[in-house]
Amino acid sequence: MSRTVRLTILPGDGIGPEVTDAAISVLTAVAPDAGLSLAIDRCPFGGAGIDATGNPLPEQTLKSCVSADAILLGAVGGPKYDEAARHQGAPRPEQGLLGLRKELELFANLRPSKLFEGLEAASPLRRDIVADTDILIVRELTGGVYFGDHREGTDVASDIMPYSREEVDRVARVAFEAAKGRNGRLTSVDKANVLATSRLWRAVVDDVAKDYPTVTVDHVLVDAMAMHLVTKPASFDVVVTENLFGDILSDELSAIVGSIGLAPSASLGTPDTPGLFEPIHGSAPDIAGQGIANPIGTILSAAMLLRHGLKADAAAERIETAVSTVLKQGLRTKDLGGDADTAAATSAILAAL
Numbered sequence: 001m002s003r004t005v006r007l008t009i010l011p012g013d014g015i016g017p018e019v020t021d022a023a024i025s026v027l028t029a030v031a032p033d034a035g036l037s038l039a040i041d042r043c044p045f046g047g048a049g050i051d052a053t054g055n056p057l058p059e060q061t062l063k064s065c066v067s068a069d070a071i072l073l074g075a076v077g078g079p080k081y082d083e084a085a086r087h088q089g090a091p092r093p094e095q096g097l098l099g100l101r102k103e104l105e106l107f108a109n110l111r112p113s114k115l116f117e118g119l120e121a122a123s124p125l126r127r128d129i130v131a132d133t134d135i136l137i138v139r140e141l142t143g144g145v146y147f148g149d150h151r152e153g154t155d156v157a158s159d160i161m162p163y164s165r166e167e168v169d170r171v172a173r174v175a176f177e178a179a180k181g182r183n184g185r186l187t188s189v190d191k192a193n194v195l196a197t198s199r200l201w202r203a204v205v206d207d208v209a210k211d212y213p214t215v216t217v218d219h220v221l222v223d224a225m226a227m228h229l230v231t232k233p234a235s236f237d238v239v240v241t242e243n244l245f246g247d248i249l250s251d252e253l254s255a256i257v258g259s260i261g262l263a264p265s266a267s268l269g270t271p272d273t274p275g276l277f278e279p280i281h282g283s284a285p286d287i288a289g290q291g292i293a294n295p296i297g298t299i300l301s302a303a304m305l306l307r308h309g310l311k312a313d314a315a316a317e318r319i320e321t322a323v324s325t326v327l328k329q330g331l332r333t334k335d336l337g338g339d340a341d342t343a344a345a346t347s348a349i350l351a352a353l
């Protein structure tokens with residue numbers, strides 16, 4: 001007997017539809033052996049939501065997300081929408097994404113990045129420096145400067161970065177749990193020499209640490225962390241940080257291990273809200289429509305969807321093993337210095353399954 005699971009798919013904009021199609025074909029391939037029957041609802045979101053309804057998070061799309069077992073997103077945004085926002089005051093696709101994260105209270109964003117075997121030459125770092133890099137960034141996702149008050153004037157503008165003890169506590173616990181299940185090392189990244197929110201962040205992380213005596217915690221300032229990631233990436237295990245710093249450091253880390261096109265993520269809230277699974281990259285307007293996007297970040301996000309969203313760990317592992325295998329065998333999309341297109345990469349992964 002198979003279990004029917006409801007998946008809301010948000011292809012979004014740019015390369016979003018290309019990479020979500022690839023991930024759906026992989027999910028569809030592993031579902032039967034995992035005892036899953038997929039009920040897929042594709043919904044307009046981001047720029048596509050604006051085109052369809054004027055709203056980046058249309059009411060029907062939100063309804064579908066709320067009642068789904070899990071959500072898979074491609075990416076949102078693009079120059080056409082930036083122009084309309086600038087000149088006509090139109091809504092931005094990115095507001096839809098921030099709105100969805102907030103609506104579902106998806107406060108913990110897991111962004112794993114590791115060096116796959118065979119990809120040493122794709123890293124901009126020396127082989128001996130990048131070797132063994134395997135980091136999980138836990139990024140706070142529904143607080144901080146993305147959600148504070150924004151004031152936009154022609155001469156003065158401001159963005160407020162608020163954090164409460166509760167917001168820091170809950171994401172810190174996710175990070176400590178993750179560290180406990182890995183190597184027991186947690187690095188908390190902040191800017192406590194300048195920011196009040198960072199001093200609160202540091203104090204709360206130290207309080208939560210008392211509940212996790214087997215985890216060792218270090219505090220590192222974000223500017224130094226940006227440097228450490230390129231000089232000694234293999235010395236970090238789990239990293240927890242606030243929204244903006246996590247956004248930036250995870251893009252940096254993804255390039256260190258080869259390409260932003262490889263990096264998946266899981267955005268999680270309480271156990272009874274559906275998780276949102278998406279690659280960390282954006283809509284890549286510079287390569288959209290050419291069929292050359294790397295689909296691996298989205299395919300690995302589908303694996304995270306199976307593990308965290310559907311508790312189908314074996315199916316998740318099958319996908320991760322297939323991705324490792326094809327990379328070890330030499331499959332390279334353009335971002336990794338090769339010439340495999342999206343379709344060829346997807347076919348290779350399907351074959352490796």
Ligand SMILES: NC(=O)C1=CN([C@@H]2O[C@H](COP(=O)(O)OP(=O)(O)OC[C@H]3O[C@@H](n4cnc5c(N)ncnc54)[C@H](O)[C@@H]3O)[C@@H](O)[C@H]2O)C=CC1
Pocket residue numbers: 015019074075076077078079094097260261262278279280281282283284285286287292293294295297335
């Ligand atoms: N989660 C989301 O939906 C996000 C949306 N954005 C939006 O995306 C748009 C473009 O932003 P950018 O700053 O250009 O960031 P981006 O991540 O879309 O692209 C940065 C660079 O990485 C390359 N790239 C990204 N994904 C790739 C993939 N799968 N395969 C191969 N190459 C890939 C792009 O071609 C580009 O050269 C903007 O409108 C931005 O607001 C940006 C980040 C996240």
Ligand SMILES: CC(C)CC(=O)C(=O)O
Pocket residue numbers: 094097098247280
């Ligand atoms: C709102 C998003 C566009 C922010 C972002 O870059 C991300 O979440 O990775």
Ligand SMILES: [Mg+2]
Pocket residue numbers: 247248251280
């Ligand atoms: Mg980002």
